[in-house]
Amino acid sequence: MSALLEVRNLARSFGGIRAVDGVSLTVEGGEIVGIIGPNGSGKSTFFNLVAGVLPPDGGSVRFAGHDVTGWRPHRIARLGLGRTFQIPTPFLKMTVRQNLLVAGMAQPQGRSAKELARAAGHWLEFLRLAHLADEPAENLSGGQMKLLELGRVLMISPRLILLDEVAAGVNPVLAREIAGYIRTLNGQGITFLVIEHDMDLIQDLCSRVIVMDRGQKIAEGDFDAVKANPQVVAAYLGSDEA
Numbered sequence: 001m002s003a004l005l006e007v008r009n010l011a012r013s014f015g016g017i018r019a020v021d022g023v024s025l026t027v028e029g030g031e032i033v034g035i036i037g038p039n040g041s042g043k044s045t046f047f048n049l050v051a052g053v054l055p056p057d058g059g060s061v062r063f064a065g066h067d068v069t070g071w072r073p074h075r076i077a078r079l080g081l082g083r084t085f086q087i088p089t090p091f092l093k094m095t096v097r098q099n100l101l102v103a104g105m106a107q108p109q110g111r112s113a114k115e116l117a118r119a120a121g122h123w124l125e126f127l128r129l130a131h132l133a134d135e136p137a138e139n140l141s142g143g144q145m146k147l148l149e150l151g152r153v154l155m156i157s158p159r160l161i162l163l164d165e166v167a168a169g170v171n172p173v174l175a176r177e178i179a180g181y182i183r184t185l186n187g188q189g190i191t192f193l194v195i196e197h198d199m200d201l202i203q204d205l206c207s208r209v210i211v212m213d214r215g216q217k218i219a220e221g222d223f224d225a226v227k228a229n230p231q232v233v234a235a236y237l238g239s240d241e242a
């Protein structure tokens, strides 16, 4: 069987900056894979290329048996690939429930209004947002916005979720709660590729970790092996991060 996601030599430059410089990786169905690396190492750009938010300059992306290179995001989402953003982007004037319904409408198989409403209700309960269902999204706290962002992706019935720093800026209790949701969803068959700076979370969740530096993949393996890798240590010591 082929991998769920196969990325080959993916590349994207901005002017003279090679933000993503020939990255290849494979994710099997059922995995939770972490992507770590110093600020500016190309992680978010990599996600944008995979999810179709940006077109690549070179390389290929294969998802669920389809060559999706250069496809628009909504078309890729229809195959079951969802991406959350580091800074959530809900419709602020819409309620939490309406935000979920709108996200679900992007989904392929033309679900009925009743099915969409049922799915929204399910995810509101799951993410413990039900009490906020009728609040405009603009009234949510930063942490609740992150949960809504996750809920919006869940509405497309994803097979793979690209999570961009879902725990950044949220309190440690909620960060653990979110990690629990990821584990539960993974148990239900959803595969995850997770960008995160919180190393405890990465260690907790990920069976495999990929390290990026200056647009390239510099290491890959289990957390302990990657942490002990001299190139990884050098990349982190060379930045402001520990």
Ligand SMILES: Nc1ncnc2c1ncn2[C@@H]1O[C@H](COP(=O)(O)OP(=O)(O)OP(=O)(O)O)[C@@H](O)[C@H]1O
Binding pocket: 014, 017, 018, 019, 037, 038, 039, 040, 041, 042, 043, 044, 045, 046
């Ligand atoms: N739209 C853009 N226009 C110009 N340069 C960009 C753009 N997006 C990203 N870059 C540059 O590409 C490089 C990689 O940025 P990217 O945001 O992908 O890194 P990152 O690893 O996600 O960083 P962080 O951990 O801070 O989110 C950086 O040098 C950044 O300034």
